[in-house]
Amino acid sequence: xxxxxxxxxxxxxxxxxxxxxxxxxxxxxxxxxxxxxxxxxxxxxxxxxxxxxxxxxxxxxxxxxxxxxxxxxxxxxxxxxxxxxxxxxxxxxxxxxxxxxxxxxxxxxxxxxxxxxxxxxxxxxxxxxxxxxxxxxxxxxxxxxxxxxxxxxxxxxxxxxxxxxxxxxxxxxxxxxxxxxxxxxxxxxxxxxxxxxxxxxxxxxxxxxxxxxxxxxxxxxxxxxxxxxxxxxxxxxxxxxxxxxxxxxxxxxxxxxxxxxxxxxxxxxxxxxxxxxxxxxxxxxxxxxxxxxxxxxxxxxxxxxxxxxxxxxxxxxxxxxxxxxxxxxxxxxxxxxxxxxxxxxxxxxxxxxxxxxxxxxxxxxxxxxxxxxxxxxxxxxxxxxxxxxxxxxxxxxxxxxxxxxxxxxxxxxxxxxxxxxxxxxxxxxxxxxxxxxxxx
Numbered sequence: 001x002x003x004x005x006x007x008x009x010x011x012x013x014x015x016x017x018x019x020x021x022x023x024x025x026x027x028x029x030x031x032x033x034x035x036x037x038x039x040x041x042x043x044x045x046x047x048x049x050x051x052x053x054x055x056x057x058x059x060x061x062x063x064x065x066x067x068x069x070x071x072x073x074x075x076x077x078x079x080x081x082x083x084x085x086x087x088x089x090x091x092x093x094x095x096x097x098x099x100x101x102x103x104x105x106x107x108x109x110x111x112x113x114x115x116x117x118x119x120x121x122x123x124x125x126x127x128x129x130x131x132x133x134x135x136x137x138x139x140x141x142x143x144x145x146x147x148x149x150x151x152x153x154x155x156x157x158x159x160x161x162x163x164x165x166x167x168x169x170x171x172x173x174x175x176x177x178x179x180x181x182x183x184x185x186x187x188x189x190x191x192x193x194x195x196x197x198x199x200x201x202x203x204x205x206x207x208x209x210x211x212x213x214x215x216x217x218x219x220x221x222x223x224x225x226x227x228x229x230x231x232x233x234x235x236x237x238x239x240x241x242x243x244x245x246x247x248x249x250x251x252x253x254x255x256x257x258x259x260x261x262x263x264x265x266x267x268x269x270x271x272x273x274x275x276x277x278x279x280x281x282x283x284x285x286x287x288x289x290x291x292x293x294x295x296x297x298x299x300x301x302x303x304x305x306x307x308x309x310x311x312x313x314x315x316x317x318x319x320x321x322x323x324x325x326x327x328x329x330x331x332x333x334x335x336x337x338x339x340x341x342x343x344x345x346x347x348x349x350x351x352x353x354x355x356x357x358x359x360x361x362x363x364x365x366x367x368x369x370x371x372x373x374x375x376x377x378x379x380x381x382x383x384x385x386x387x388x389x390x391x392x393x394x395x396x397x398x399x400x401x402x403x404x405x406x407x408x409x410x411x412x413x414x415x416x417x418x419x420x421x422x423x424x425x426x427x428x429x430x431x432x433x434x435x436x437x438x439x440x
Contacts (some may be wrong), residue, residue: 250360259385299350
């Protein structure tokens, strides 16, 4: 989930200066938005417990979060065109801060819907930051090494998705196993649940403080980049790209991939807590979620090596089939095998997004930026597939519900096979994008 709209203003080249500091800033953004996104995976079992929700209901956490990608991606790209990269990054960081602070009134209200509203605002800020980060890191250096810079930046994203669930499990889930709620009176139960929501408050207040600090640093360096403002383009003209079968199939595959990845990560803690899986306590199960996202981080390095030696469509087909196989093994087994195979799905996720993205956008040439914006909107799959998986779990079981992400990965395998049988022979060559340079 690392690529975003590139329909932003292209900065004019500056003759001198170092871009090292700006790269560090962008790497930090990747770390931050990746980590906060994966924190939902430990927030879900907490809210499910506190509000006595079904799986379908608690999966609305991901719906509220990922709906922002559909609604905010194009407006965010227009904002970059109007304000430039650095100022838009500040706007995104401050929006994220507002979302974190909204957890305070959400906890005070005692209503689940107010948590969903806070998550939507938080995700809106993350969407804006992603719209800034991806094209900027691609342009901060020679075009020939853009892919390696983006891969390196995605490693920071994966580092955030690995560390945040582990720390979040300690902060958010640590006390759930220590209290037997059946022994509490009604008054004591109400007080306990109020105290548990304050645990969430403290976590997101800490994030808000860190985000304000980062926003202040970016604001101080807002003029380090020379940028030309351009008239804001009409984003609706990009929709005609969906008439191209290869691009449309690729955008649909991004939808399926993000939905499947988020669904598995969201259910993983509860899955590992099952008596016939690993019977883990909530905190321990939450900590294991870090292994799922850590697998994606390790898999990126393995995938980078494989993609240099094999055709991308072949590698994508292999990992998609591998994901289906692992889900089947998990669903039809118990104990350690069941838990370990589900965690290993994270390893197969590693190269899917960038590979689907590059295969879908082959041949777009001058319209590649428009395609990137539409693909960013397809991330809304994270808002739709997880609730469907939750409905399946409520209707049957968590094991049976794995059929939903398995079908998603099967669809991705179909896209890979389509790309193998319909190779892109025509590439429209775009002129090199001017590279921004830090002002000295």
